[in-house]
Structures are given as structure tokens and as C-alpha cells.
Amino acid sequence: MSNTDRTHDLVLWGATGVAGRLVAEHLTEQYTPDELSLALGGRDETRLCELEATLVEQCSDWQELPIVVGDATDRESLDAIAEKTRVVCTTVGPYTKYGTPLVEACISAGTDYCDLTGEVNWVREMIDRYHEDAVDAGSRIVHSCGFDSIPADLGTKLVQSFAIDEFETPCDLVRIYLEDGRGGVSGGTASSVVELFRAASTDPVARQTLRNPYSLAPPGERDGVDPGAQSFPRKDPLRGEWTAPSPMAVMNERVIRRSNALLEYPWGREFECTEVVPVGSGPVGLVGASAVTAGLGAATAALAFGPTREALRRFAFPDPGEGPTREEIESGYFTLRVLGRGTATDGPFVVESRVSADRDPGYGATAKMLGEAAMCLVREEVDSPLEGGILTPAAAIGDPLADGLRRAGLAVEVGEWDSDQT
Incomplete structure (x- = not known):
């Protein structure tokens, strides 16, 4: 048929x-x-x-x-x-x-x-x-x-399409900003997170997948110039404010690199992308970025260790089938911004895309x-x-x-x- x-x-x-x-x-x-x-x-x-x-x-x-x-x-x-x-x-x-x-x-x-x-x-x-x-x-x-991963992946594709159409060259650097959002977590999402960390604790291939920024690229093409996800607070090269690592970078960045590879590298093999959480400028921004980084590190460490991972699953995470209430879903929201930097014949340029919604991002x-x-x-x-x-x-x-x-x-x-x- x-x-x-x-x-x-x-x-x-x-x-x-x-x-x-x-x-x-x-x-x-x-x-x-x-x-x-x-x-x-x-x-x-x-x-x-x-x-x-x-x-x-x-x-x-x-x-x-x-x-x-x-x-x-x-x-x-x-x-x-x-x-x-x-x-x-x-x-x-x-x-x-x-x-x-x-x-x-x-x-x-x-x-x-x-x-x-x-x-x-x-x-x-x-x-x-x-x-x-x-x-x-x-x-x-x-x-x-x-x-995971339409806003970041599509947002990058839109930025690159616009750059190629308007400036006849792609962006060589893309920064993805998880700017704002509110939403709940369901038991299904929690189970997926637990399974990912459980696999990484026992399977060498899973561990290597999490370490290699190009792990979703085609076999034989799993290396490149991109250093991968941001690990520490950093002052952003495009916006000049402090940023922290994004919890979604591990998936979204690899998906974007695979998109580039599947399309036969229209954005070039030197293309780099990073997803971050913008926090603010000055000393207050640095403190905020440091706090977000520390919290993400603590959560990662807890999930990587078997006993604490099991405790989180049993006592902190919702059970499978449970999720946010209808009110929580309808009161949620998110904004994700993508900035792409490139250089045309008449000088540098920056292209922007934004994807946002007035609903819980995860549901x-x-x-x-x-x-x-x-x-x-x-x-x-x-x-x-x-x-x-x-x-x-x-x-x-x-x-x-x-x-x-x-x-x-x-x-x-x-x-x-x-x-x-x-």
C-alpha cells in the first residue's frame, strides 16, 4: 500500500x-x-x-x-x-x-x-x-x-535563510537565548530525564554522546570547530550581558548541528551555535548567571549519581501520567530569541529570529x-x-x-x- x-x-x-x-x-x-x-x-x-x-x-x-x-x-x-x-x-x-x-x-x-x-x-x-x-x-x-527542539532549530534555520537571502552569505555564529518562560513538568518528562542520566551512567556510547558536540552528525563527521555547550557564566559576545548555561543546550545544539549536516552544510563547516540563558548586565548579572550555573550543576550532579537520581524520581518528580493543571498550562509562556552573526561584502551583520507563545512551553x-x-x-x-x-x-x-x-x-x-x- x-x-x-x-x-x-x-x-x-x-x-x-x-x-x-x-x-x-x-x-x-x-x-x-x-x-x-x-x-x-x-x-x-x-x-x-x-x-x-x-x-x-x-x-x-x-x-x-x-x-x-x-x-x-x-x-x-x-x-x-x-x-x-x-x-x-x-x-x-x-x-x-x-x-x-x-x-x-x-x-x-x-x-x-x-x-x-x-x-x-x-x-x-x-x-x-x-x-x-x-x-x-x-x-x-x-x-x-x-x-525540544523546534524553537531553537527552526529559529536557527530562519536566521540562516534570511541571511542567505538578504546578504548572500550565512551566519558563522548563532547564539540562542532562552529569555523567559514559565511552565510545569509532567511525569513523562521527568521519566525521560531520568532515563537519559541512567543510560549515561552505564553506557559508554551514551556518555560519549553527551560529551561530543557533534554526536548527532552523520557517522564519520562527528567532529568540528564548535567547542559545544557553555559550562560557566560568560559575558555574551553579541549582547554584552551575562549568560548562564541552558539546560536544553545538550539537545538543541546537537539537533542544530545535525540540521546543518543533513542539508550538506549550507551554513559552512565552521558554523558554531550555543544556547544560553541571559541573566542581565553588570555585577547583578554576574551573580545571577553564577547562581543559575550552580543550580544547573547541582541538578546534573544529583541526576548523575544513582541513589540521588532514584530519590528524585520517587520523591520529587511527578509520577508518569501526572502533569501541569489546565490553569498552569494556560498561564505559561516562553520567548526564545536567536541571533546570527555573519560578514557580508559590505561588512558584518546580525540577524534575529524569535519564537514565543502564551502557553506552557513544555505542554x-x-x-x-x-x-x-x-x-x-x-x-x-x-x-x-x-x-x-x-x-x-x-x-x-x-x-x-x-x-x-x-x-x-x-x-x-x-x-x-x-x-x-x-
Whole structure:
């Protein structure tokens, strides 16, 4: 069966989870059955039917939503699902534990796929094991389609596209600023973090993946000039204020470098990117940057040590299936700014992009990002030479994803940097 001759356009796998339910709400609010053939997938048929009833009640356009039942550990049931849909959109993590059989099923069926993973060790495993198979199958496996890593990855792509169009040269340096935000943490996210650090404590490949800034690049190309994530407080070279390391840099920076490699280095092999948290200027900024750095270091040390990691899992982190309240999701927000510096024939320039939302970044906004990434795949709204492989949002979809995010209510902007507005 060809990819265009399937029962469903999109199966939302893990629809009854915290993130999955938000994605389902977004898709049914944003689209109609005439625009999208959507099915709800998971292992608990009763809960799926309850969700279907709620969605039908909330959205008058939808009279019914098909239900597909399977098990994340049962390859046969996943094969049956993948063969009947054009795109699988999954929120079921930790992906290290539950993601691989579904990736295998989608590649086998020539089905496109997108997820929310921030587990860099698992993405490295998927690249090494399945990239060539996905290329041969024409299956686009697009990881990290939420707050990890669409704002940073797409923001960088927009900056580079603008620079090339306006100045006929890319930026050689990109700085990503996690400027502001408020949101909650779910049990699923906490479990993913625990699995990442558990893997790093026992698996040499996972440890090497976390240490090497180019660990998600194609095999044979896993080195370069970029020193990797910032480790200490630093005065920013573009904005002149103090910055601290970003907790998301470990994933986002590697995703961006993979985008550059997959697109055959349009930004050059000397390209460098760093994600940071801006804190402020002067002595107060230095104190703030030092405090953020110390807190991040303490959290990393606690997660790296088995007994404290287990204690955090049991007593501090929410249980799987738990997440922020509806009020917390709707009162959350974030702003991520990307600055790119380059040199044109008539001198240096700086380009800016911004992605922001008035929803919790990890859930309310992430649900819209994942849903719109899936819709770009469904509608073939992509600007990419790549027809298959283990891909990134910027490399698989590219600039059209910005239009999808805008339709979903996120603010996405790009242009020359006005330093007076920072």
C-alpha cells in the first residue's frame, strides 16, 4: 500500500497521556474532518473512547474519531497501525524505553513519523541503526518536534535563510537565548530525564554522546570547530550581558548541528551555535548567571549519581501520567530569541529570529508545535531535499513549519537585529 493510499492521514499515538490529549485537542480545534483524517491510538481502548467522546462534544465538526489499539512493546500491533496511516505522531516516552519498535514499524511501512523526544542518546541510536533504512524506505523520522527542539532549530534555520537571502552569505555564529518562560513538568518528562542520566551512567556510547558536540552528525563527521555547550557564566559576545548555561543546550545544539549536516552544510563547516540563558548586565548579572550555573550543576550532579537520581524520581518528580493543571498550562509562556552573526561584502551583520507563545512551553505550546509538524508532513508542506531518514525539524520540514506555528497562534518573527529593542 502506498503512503498516499492509507486509511488515516494521521495516527496520534499516546493520545490519552498528558501531552497526547493536548495534541488531540489542538488538532480537532484547528482542523476539520475534511482537512484531516485523524485516529486516536494507544493501549487502553476504554480511555481512548472516553477521549473521543470528550473531543466530539467539544468540537461540533467532529462526529467521530477512529480508535486504533496497540502496545508500544508489541511490534506486530505497531506494524498494523503504521501500515494504515501516512503519519504517526507519538507522545509515548521515555522513548529510550518505548520508542524503538514504533520507529522500526514506521520505516518498515514507509510511514512518516514525529515525536517529542529530548533523549539525545536515543536519537543517536536511531541515527546509527536506522538512518539508511529510513532513507531507502522514504520514511521521514522527525525527532524532537516540541520545545525540544523546534524553537531553537527552526529559529536557527530562519536566521540562516534570511541571511542567505538578504546578504548572500550565512551566519558563522548563532547564539540562542532562552529569555523567559514559565511552565510545569509532567511525569513523562521527568521519566525521560531520568532515563537519559541512567543510560549515561552505564553506557559508554551514551556518555560519549553527551560529551561530543557533534554526536548527532552523520557517522564519520562527528567532529568540528564548535567547542559545544557553555559550562560557566560568560559575558555574551553579541549582547554584552551575562549568560548562564541552558539546560536544553545538550539537545538543541546537537539537533542544530545535525540540521546543518543533513542539508550538506549550507551554513559552512565552521558554523558554531550555543544556547544560553541571559541573566542581565553588570555585577547583578554576574551573580545571577553564577547562581543559575550552580543550580544547573547541582541538578546534573544529583541526576548523575544513582541513589540521588532514584530519590528524585520517587520523591520529587511527578509520577508518569501526572502533569501541569489546565490553569498552569494556560498561564505559561516562553520567548526564545536567536541571533546570527555573519560578514557580508559590505561588512558584518546580525540577524534575529524569535519564537514565543502564551502557553506552557513544555505542554500547551509543545502540543501545537508537534501537531503542526505532523500536519506539515501530512500535507507535504515541506521545503527540504530530504525524502527520508532520521531527520530534524529544520531539515525535514524547514521554513514552512513557521507558517504552521503562526496559524496555531505562536509568534514567529525574523529580520535584521535591532539592538535597541533587545
